[in-house]
Amino acid sequence: MTIQVHTHMSIPLTIDQSLPDLSGKIMALIGDLSTRRNQIVKQFILDGFQNEGSTCVVTLTISANELIDELSQYSPEASMIVNDAILNERLQIVDMYSFRGMDTSEDIPGTHILPAANDLTVLSITLNKILQTHPKCRVTIWPFSLLAIYTQHSDLINFTQTLAARLSSRNQAGLLVMNRGVVRDEERVSLESIVDSVLETKRVEEDGAIEEYFRVKFFRGSDENEYELWTPMS
Numbered sequence: 004m005t006i007q008v009h010t011h012m013s014i015p016l017t018i019d020q021s022l023p024d025l026s027g028k029i030m031a032l033i034g035d036l037s038t039r040r041n042q043i044v045k046q047f048i049l050d051g052f053q054n055e056g057s058t059c060v061v062t063l064t065i066s067a068n069e070l071i072d073e074l075s076q077y078s079p080e081a082s083m084i085v086n087d088a089i090l091n092e093r094l095q096i097v098d099m100y101s102f103r104g105m106d107t108s109e110d111i112p113g114t115h116i117l118p119a120a121n122d123l124t125v126l127s128i129t130l131n132k133i134l135q136t137h138p139k140c141r142v143t144i145w146p147f148s149l150l151a152i153y154t155q156h157s158d159l160i161n162f163t164q165t166l167a168a169r170l171s172s173r174n175q176a177g178l179l180v181m182n183r184g185v186v187r188d189e190e191r192v193s194l195e196s197i198v199d200s201v202l203e204t205k206r207v208e209e210d211g212a213i214e215e216y217f218r219v220k221f222f223r224g225s226d227e228n229e230y231e232l233w234t235p236m237s
Contacts, residue, residue, distance in 0.1 A: 016217055021219055025141070026174040035204065051141040056141070058140065059096070059140055059141070062099065071094075093137070096113060123154055146182050204216065
C-alpha cells in the first residue's frame with residue numbers, strides 16, 4: 004500500500020486526504036504548536052460532518068463556546084456547517100476546561116462539561132455514550148498531551164486502548180493531538196504502539212523564515228519502507 008500525501012497551493016493538506024481509510028482507525032498528530040497545525044485539526048473536525056456524520060471534540064484548553072467560535076471562523080462556509088451541526092446535535096463537545104470557573108451560562112446542545120480534567124473514567128464513560136448515540140462519528144481529543152500531565156501513564160494507556168478498541172469495533176475514527184515535548188519519549192513510544200497511525204508536523208527556521216512540514220510517520224498495514232518524507236505545508 005502506498006500512502007499519498009496531497010499538497011497543492013489551492014488545496015489545504017488534510018488528514019482525510021493523507022490516509023487511505025480512516026474507518027475504525029485511531030491516529031496521533033504530534034507536532035509543535037502552530038496555526039497551520041491547528042488548521043489541520045479543525046479541518047479533520049469539520050470533515051466529520053460530511054454525509055450527515057457527527058464529530059465529538061474533547062477540549063482541554065478552551066471552553067465549548069470558544070471552540071465553536073474558532074470552528075465557525077475557520078472558513079466562509081464553516082459557520083453554517085457548525086450551526087447546523089449544533090442544531091442537530093451532530094457536534095458533541097466534551098468540555099474539560101470550563102469547570103475551572105469559565106462562564107457556562109449558555110446552554111449549548113451537545114455539550115458535556117466534566118467536573119475535572121484528570122478523571123479518565125468519567126471521560127471514557129462520556130465518550131462511550133456519545134459514540135453509541137452517534138454511530139457515524141469521529142472523536143478528537145485536543146490536546147491529548149495534557150491528559151498525560153494530569154493522569155498516570157498506566158491509566159492513560161488503558162484509556163487509549165479502550166478508546167481504540169471501541170473505535171475499531173464501530174468503524175469510527177479518532178485523533179489524538181499531542182504537543183511535541185510534553186509527553187516523555189518512553190510514554191510517547193508506548194502510546195504510538197497503540198494507535199494505527201502517527202502524523203507529525205514540525206517547524207524549521209530556514210533563511211530567517213519559519214517553514215512548516217508534515218509527514219505520515221507510519222500507517223498500520225502499510226509497508227514499513229513506504230513512510231512519507233517531510234512535505235512542506237503550503
